[in-house]
Amino acid sequence: MFLAGTLVTLGFVQKEQREKKASTLRINISSDDENYFVTRDDIRQMLTDRGDSIIHQPLATIDVPALEKLITNNPSVANAEVFVSVNGQVEINASQRKPIARIFNLSGETYYMDQDGKLMPWSPNYTAAVVTVTGFVNESYGNWYRYSVKDIEAMAPMKAYSVLDDIYRIADFINKDAGRKAFIAQIYINSSREYELVPSLGTFHIVLGDSNNLEEKFAKLMVFCREGLRNTGAWNSYSVVNLKYKNQIVCTKRI
Secondary structure, eight states: HHHHHHHHHHHHHHHHHHBBBOOOEEEEEEEGGGGSSSSSSHHHHHHHHHHHTTTTTGGGGHHHHHHHHHHHSSSSEEEEEEOOOTSSEEEEEEEEEEEEEEEEOOSOOOEEEEESSSEEOOOOTTOOOOOEESSOOOHHHHHTTTOOHHHHHHHHHHHOOOOOHHHHHHHHHHTHHHHHHHHHHEEEEETOOEEEEEESSSOOOOEESSSSSSOOOHHHHHIIIIISSTTTTGGSEEEEEEOTTTTOOOOEEEO
């Protein structure tokens, strides 16, 4: 008799849980470096467009994997996790992708490159404070967003054509140090596929050459900034600082 009563009670509990409806929706968005490419309203709109009301929806009918896939389909979202509690609360935790460079190609199109070496679209909602890349960049977002830098480096024809792997190597190196990030405002790619840097101070530009030996080249740059620019007015005395030659810095005085 006791066993029968227990089974009946469990049956009522399971039925109640199946019929329990979502009462609250909580959306959390992590924003490293204060990036705001996607908002809570954006995610709510994605749910609405898909026909997921969430609120007042039976918990048993909420498809968690489908919701996570829907949210991560947003090109600004890196990862999403959805939790449904027995008390009726649905929680969505989304993390944004982190850009390290904003690229302008020769067609006038602009997009970002993220910390994993993949392209992400420019957003009208927010402009990230990252290094700008200009010059001879032919890659369009539509043709290249599917490929990461690792994909490009693994395929010889793509690597021979694309500058995206070099952009990533330089931008990632700059982004990993607060001093470099504050000092370098722009990466320019010239017609010879050499890389030049435009500092946030001074009127000179810095010739890197290729994207190899960045540690050595930036060490030379720091020596130049520390020793060669310590005199008043020296920041505007040079037009070119060339770092591409091994073990030397070649500077051109402004005429």
